Amino acid sequence: MLTPVSVGHKSLTDYTHLVGRPLVEEIRELAEGLEGLRVLHLSATAFGGGVSEILYTLIPLMNDVGVEADWQVMLGREEFYNATKRLHNALQGNPDSLSAEEWAVYERYNEMNAKEVEGGWDVIIIHDPQPAAIRGHVPEKAKTWVWRCHIDLSTPNPAAIDHLVPYLRDYDASVWHVQQYVPSALSDGASDGVVICPPAIDPLSPKNMALSPEDAAFVCDQFGIDVDRPLMCQVSRFDPWKDPMGVIDAYRKVAEQMPEVQLALVGSMATDDPEGWEFFNSTMAYADGDPDIHILNNLNQVGAIEVNAFQSQADVVIQKSTREGFGLTVSEALWKGRPFIGGDVGGIPLQVEDGETGYLVSSPDECAERALRILREPDLGKRLGRAGKEHVRTHFLTPRLLRDWLRLFRDHR
Numbered sequence: 001m002l003t004p005v006s007v008g009h010k011s012l013t014d015y016t017h018l019v020g021r022p023l024v025e026e027i028r029e030l031a032e033g034l035e036g037l038r039v040l041h042l043s044a045t046a047f048g049g050g051v052s053e054i055l056y057t058l059i060p061l062m063n064d065v066g067v068e069a070d071w072q073v074m075l076g077r078e079e080f081y082n083a084t085k086r087l088h089n090a091l092q093g094n095p096d097s098l099s100a101e102e103w104a105v106y107e108r109y110n111e112m113n114a115k116e117v118e119g120g121w122d123v124i125i126i127h128d129p130q131p132a133a134i135r136g137h138v139p140e141k142a143k144t145w146v147w148r149c150h151i152d153l154s155t156p157n158p159a160a161i162d163h164l165v166p167y168l169r170d171y172d173a174s175v176w177h178v179q180q181y182v183p184s185a186l187s188d189g190a191s192d193g194v195v196i197c198p199p200a201i202d203p204l205s206p207k208n209m210a211l212s213p214e215d216a217a218f219v220c221d222q223f224g225i226d227v228d229r230p231l232m233c234q235v236s237r238f239d240p241w242k243d244p245m246g247v248i249d250a251y252r253k254v255a256e257q258m259p260e261v262q263l264a265l266v267g268s269m270a271t272d273d274p275e276g277w278e279f280f281n282s283t284m285a286y287a288d289g290d291p292d293i294h295i296l297n298n299l300n301q302v303g304a305i306e307v308n309a310f311q312s313q314a315d316v317v318i319q320k321s322t323r324e325g326f327g328l329t330v331s332e333a334l335w336k337g338r339p340f341i342g343g344d345v346g347g348i349p350l351q352v353e354d355g356e357t358g359y360l361v362s363s364p365d366e367c368a369e370r371a372l373r374i375l376r377e378p379d380l381g382k383r384l385g386r387a388g389k390e391h392v393r394t395h396f397l398t399p400r401l402l403r404d405w406l407r408l409f410r411d412h413r
Helices: 011-020 021-034 050-064 078-091 098-114 160-171 213-222 244-257 276-287 306-311 329-333 364-376 378-395 396-413
Strands: 039-044 068-073 120-125 140-146 173-176 194-195 233-236 262-267 293-297 316-319 339-343 359-360
Touching: 011 021, 021 396, 039 050, 050 068, 050 329, 050 396, 078 098, 078 160, 160 233, 160 396, 213 306, 233 306, 233 329, 244 262, 244 276, 244 316, 244 364, 262 306, 276 293, 306 329, 316 329, 316 364, 329 339, 329 378, 339 378, 359 364, 364 378
Parallel strands: 039 068, 039 120, 120 140, 140 173, 173 194, 233 262, 233 316, 262 293, 316 339, 339 359
Antiparallel strands: none
């Protein structure tokens, strides 16, 4: 019932020229006592979203340094994904929490999947709320259980978080992007098990590897972008929390003063997100047929290379989220040296020092104002882009994330 995910091979050595020899040597030393450690990552989906992007790189690198890491995906049907999407939204602050019937669906699927978990693991890492209740059914299947939170829990719906926390208390450790996401009910009694560890991007993946300006322009041209005109771009799932309509509002304000500007909204449709299509269609309707607003997703043949091209080609990259667990697209844009504007929420300020490595904004008006300034001052954009890239190099590339996980494994052996 649990679906294994094939992740391929990666070598830590290949990252040395990007992250430096000291970090690579530190990772090798940490890994020395962890050879053969059996680690299972368990998530709700293997496609379309930050969790899967992280794991497709992290797991091969764990294996490369001697950890025996696997990844499996739980089984769910529409009723389960509808309930967990509501849970996801509630945990990020939506006033609607789950009904008793929806919690029963959640619990039933977790119990069903728990029966399929094999035993003998040293560590099982449960990603996000969807499978969080599995541990309670089969605690004997692993020596150590870790819950990894990837979403913004800064202002959760009280009913939803109160229902979730009892599941989390039984874990040996929980891992969070920032301290402000840790529920007080959890941090009060188990601070020794709380680990703060932001995620990271893979600089060698097709989405983030160096792309020549000519190649980026060639790809964007195929999607109808005029590569000789300025381009604003947001890359994200089609989700109300990502605020694509707010981005359209900002673009329209910029276009009043700079009519030649274009906007690309580029997103993927996640398999565990039943609301995605509905919101995609709402965004299309909001664009109102503007030929300079390009709304694209993975069903338009937009894959990793295409996302790379759009981010590399853009004169301004935006992530105007109203809630954001971390926002890998922020580090992706900064890594490509592009000037960046992001919502002042969640994990985005961790990546963006306002005015130094990009701009933080709280409204479409602010976003438009910052975008116009960047478009009118190319030297400013270059300065922001250079500073942003170095910030990501130091803090948000996958080898640093690998090091943090190895430290956790050592601390909880």
